[in-house]
Amino acid sequence: MPISLRGSLHTIKYRLALIAEGTCVLRYDNEAGKGDHKHLGATEVSYVFESVDKLLADFMQDVKGWFDDNA
Incomplete structure (x- = not known):
């Protein structure tokens, strides 16, 4: 049985x-010991992992937001 990564x-x-x-x-x-999180530039914030599909959707939404802000 797989074991969770420390912090996740x-x-x-x-x-x-x-x-x-x-x-x-x-x-x-999700680094070992830090758990799930995201980096927005130099800022690090917690992230709640729900599923791979949600992770990809959230990431792509932030990618779109970054491009919208930096166009």
């Missing part, structure tokens, strides 16, 4: 990132 309540390990001009401007990940 699920067994999914993920890291999604948007890189612009060589800089990570948006990242969703």
Whole structure:
């Protein structure tokens, strides 16, 4: 049986990132010990993981928002 990553309540390990001009401007990940969270520029905020589909939808919504704000 798979074991949850320390800090997460699920067994999914993920890291999604948007890189612009060589800089990570948006990242969703779940480092061991930190659990699920996202980085918006230099700011780190908690993220509630519900499913892979929701994770991808949330990430793509933030990607769209970043492009809308930086057009």
